Amino acid sequence: xxxxxxxxxxxAERIAAGEVVDRPASAVKELVENSLDAGARTIGVEAxxxxxxxxxxxxxxxxxxAAEVPLAFERFATSKVATIEDLCAVRSFGFRGEALPSxxxxxxxxxxxxxxxxxxxxRIVVRGGVTESLTVHGAPPGTTVEVATLFFNTxxxxxxxxxxxxxxxxxxxxxxxxxxxHPEVTFRLVLDGREAGYWPRASAEARVADLLAGGDARxxxxxxxxxxxxxxxxxxGRPERSRPHRTGQYIFVNRxxxxxxxxxxxxxxxxxxxxxxxxxxxxxVFLDLDPxxxxxxxxxxxxxxxxxxxxxxxxxxxxxxxxxxxxxxLVRAVPASPLPPAGAGSSGVIEYAGxxxxxxxxxxxxxxxxxxxxxxxxxxxxLLPTLRPLGQFLNTYVLAEGPEGLYLxxxxxxxxxxxxxxxxxxxxxxxxxxxxxxxxxxxDVTPAQMALVTGHLDRLGMLGYQVEAFGSRTxxxxxxxxxxxxxxxxxxxRRVIGAMAEEAEEDRLLERLAITTACHTAVRAGDRLAQxxxxxxxxxxxxxxxxxxxxxxRPTIVAxxxxxxxxxxxxx
Ligand code: ADP
Ligand code: MG
Numbered sequence: 001x002x003x004x005x006x007x008x009x010x011x012a013e014r015i016a017a018g019e020v021v022d023r024p025a026s027a028v029k030e031l032v033e034n035s036l037d038a039g040a041r042t043i044g045v046e047a048x049x050x051x052x053x054x055x056x057x058x059x060x061x062x063x064x065x066a067a068e069v070p071l072a073f074e075r076f077a078t079s080k081v082a083t084i085e086d087l088c089a090v091r092s093f094g095f096r097g098e099a100l101p102s103x104x105x106x107x108x109x110x111x112x113x114x115x116x117x118x119x120x121x122x123r124i125v126v127r128g129g130v131t132e133s134l135t136v137h138g139a140p141p142g143t144t145v146e147v148a149t150l151f152f153n154t155x156x157x158x159x160x161x162x163x164x165x166x167x168x169x170x171x172x173x174x175x176x177x178x179x180x181x182h183p184e185v186t187f188r189l190v191l192d193g194r195e196a197g198y199w200p201r202a203s204a205e206a207r208v209a210d211l212l213a214g215g216d217a218r219x220x221x222x223x224x225x226x227x228x229x230x231x232x233x234x235x236x237g238r239p240e241r242s243r244p245h246r247t248g249q250y251i252f253v254n255r256x257x258x259x260x261x262x263x264x265x266x267x268x269x270x271x272x273x274x275x276x277x278x279x280x281x282x283x284x285v286f287l288d289l290d291p292x293x294x295x296x297x298x299x300x301x302x303x304x305x306x307x308x309x310x311x312x313x314x315x316x317x318x319x320x321x322x323x324x325x326x327x328x329x330l331v332r333a334v335p336a337s338p339l340p341p342a343g344a345g346s347s348g349v350i351e352y353a354g355x356x357x358x359x360x361x362x363x364x365x366x367x368x369x370x371x372x373x374x375x376x377x378x379x380x381x382x383l384l385p386t387l388r389p390l391g392q393f394l395n396t397y398v399l400a401e402g403p404e405g406l407y408l409x410x411x412x413x414x415x416x417x418x419x420x421x422x423x424x425x426x427x428x429x430x431x432x433x434x435x436x437x438x439x440x441x442x443x444d445v446t447p448a449q450m451a452l453v454t455g456h457l458d459r460l461g462m463l464g465y466q467v468e469a470f471g472s473r474t475x476x477x478x479x480x481x482x483x484x485x486x487x488x489x490x491x492x493x494r495r496v497i498g499a500m501a502e503e504a505e506e507d508r509l510l511e512r513l514a515i516t517t518a519c520h521t522a523v524r525a526g527d528r529l530a531q532x533x534x535x536x537x538x539x540x541x542x543x544x545x546x547x548x549x550x551x552x553x554r555p556t557i558v559a560x561x562x563x564x565x566x567x568x569x570x571x572x
Contacts, residue, residue: 024051025170033093035059050164060142063115066122107150113143177257183207230289237282248282270321276553330548396525405562413550415522423514432464435482485521
C-alpha cells in the first residue's frame with residue numbers, strides 16, 4: 001500500500017461525517033475491512049462479552065511500516081485515497097481514515113503490526129484517543145488489533161446496546177457477510193472462547209452454499225449476467241427455500257455488503273408469483289459496477305449506496321433474476337423423510353436394482369385410467385420434464401410419471417396457471433378471444449357496481465367479456481373469454497365485478513381481472529377429469545412460461561423422487 005498521509009482538509013470535508021463506531025459489530029466491520037484491504041488471506045475474529053470486553057481481529061495482510069503506525073490513529077489518515085478524484089473511484093473498503101481513530105477514541109486499542117520485510121513488529125496502545133505506549137515486539141507478519149473496554153468513556157452509548165448475546169449475533173452477521181463476499185479468504189470466528197464459525201478458502205459457490213443453504217448448492221440457482229455498466233452474479237434460493245423473514249438475503253455492491261431496498265425489491269420482484277405473500281427468498285447477489293456510477297460515501301458506515309441510474313438498474317436486476325428463475329427446473333421435491341429404522345436398507349437382505357424410469361415400458365396404471373397414456377413431450381415444453389399421465393387422485397391431483405419419479409400436479413393450481421398465461425398473452429396481443437353465449441345472461445348489480453362496469457367496458461372487452469347496461473340495476477352478459485371453462489358465466493362475471501371493486505390501482509386492474517377470471521374458470525379440486533382432459537392439462541402446463549406455481553405462489557407440481565419412494569419401502 002502507499003504511505004499513510006493525512007488528507008487535505010478539502011478532501012476530509014467531502015467525506016460523510018458521522019459516527020463510525022456505534023456498536024461493537026461496527027468496530028468489527030471496520031477492522032475486518034482493514035484486513036481485507038491489507039490483502040489478508042486469513043482473518044480471525046474473536047469477541048468476548050458481546051464485543052465490549054474484547055474484540056480481536058488478526059490478519060496475515062501487508063502490515064503497517066513501523067514509522068507510520070502512530071499516523072494510522074490520526075483522523076483522516078489513510079493510505080487509500082489522496083485526492084477527490086480518488087474518492088470517486090474507491091475500490092478499497094476504507095477510504096476515510098476514520099476507523100482506527102474512532103475506535104481508539106472510545107476504547108483501548110492495541111495494534112501490533114509487522115510488514116513482511118521488517119524484523120520485528122511494532123505495537124501501539126491508544127486509549128481514549130491518547131497514545132499510551134509504542135514498543136517493539138516479536139510477532140508474525142500481519143496485523144492484530146485488540147479493542148478492550150469499548151465505550152468505557154461513553155456510558156450513554158452503552159445504553160443503546162442490546163444484550164451481549166444480541167451484540168454477539170450482530171458481530172457474527174458482519175463476519176458472515178464478509179465471508180460471503182470473500183471466499184478466497186479463510187475466516188475464523190471465536191465467540192466467548194468457542195469457535196462459532198470456520199470458513200476455509202473455498203470457491204464462491206461453496207462459500208455461499210455453506211453460509212446460506214447448509215452446504216447444499218443444489219438449492220441455489222446461479223446468476224451471472226451483464227447489465228448496463230456492470231455485472232450481476234450470485235445465487236438465488238429455490239422458492240421452496242423461502243423464509244418468513246428476510247434473514248437469508250445478502251446483497252453486495254462491489255463486494256461491499258449493503259442495505260439497498262432498491263436491489264432487494266428488484267430481486268423480490270423477480271420472484272413475483274413464485275412465492276406466496278409473506279415469504280422471502282434467500283439469495284446472495286453481487287452487483288459489480290464501475291465505482292464511478294456508485295456513491296458509497298452517503299452513509300457513515302457505508303451500509304447504503306446510491307446509484308446513478310436507479311430505475312434502469314431496478315428493471316435490469318428484476319428481469320435478470322426472473323429469467324434465471326424461469327430458466328431452471330423448479331419442481332419441488334417432497335422433503336426427505338427420516339431414515340429407515342436401523343437394520344433395514346442396505347443390509348443386503350433386500351436385493352433391488354430399481355426400475356429405470358421412462359424406459360421400462362408402461363408401469364401399471366394407478367387410478368382413473370385403464371389404458372396406458374401416450375407420453376407427452378411437446379416441442380414447446382422448455383422446462384417441465386417429460387411427463388406421462390397416470391390418472392387422477394381424489395379428483396384433485398393428477399399423477400404422472402417422469403424422470404425424477406412420481407409427480408403430483410394440483411389440477412386447480414395448474415389450470416389456473418394455464419388460463420392466466422393464456423389471458424395475459426391475449427392481452428399482450430390486443431384482446432382475448434370471446435365466446436358468445438347462446439342466450440345472454442343478466443346479472444343484478446348495485447349502483448356502485450354499475451358505475452364500475454360502465455366505466456370499464458373497454459377493459460372488460462379486452463379480456464373477452466361482452467357486457468352492456470340493461471336498465472339501471474342490471475347488466476347483460478353476451479360473451480365471456482373463450483377459455484372453455486364449464487363454470488356458470490354469470491357467477492364468473494359477479495366475481496369479476498367484485499374484483500373490480502377491490503382493486504384500487506387502476507394500472508393493475510387488468511391483471512387482477514385476469515387472475516380472477518383464471519381462478520373462477522379453472523377446474524376445481526374435486527372435479528372429475530376425463531383422460532384426455534388430464535393429458536391436455538399436462539400438455540398445456542408444459543407450454544406455460546412458469547409451470548411451477550400458480551399466481552398465488554402455491555406450487556402446481558411436486559415430485560416424489562424415486563429415491564424417496566425406495567426409502568419409504570425400505571428398498572435401499
Ligand atoms: P481507512 O481504512 O479508511 O484508510 P483506518 O483508520 O481504518 O482508515 O486505517 C488507517 C490506515 O491504517 C489505513 O489506511 C491503512 O494504511 C492502515 N491499516 C489499518 N488497519 C490495517 C491492517 N489490518 N493492515 C494493514 N494496514 C492497516
Ligand atoms: Mg478502514
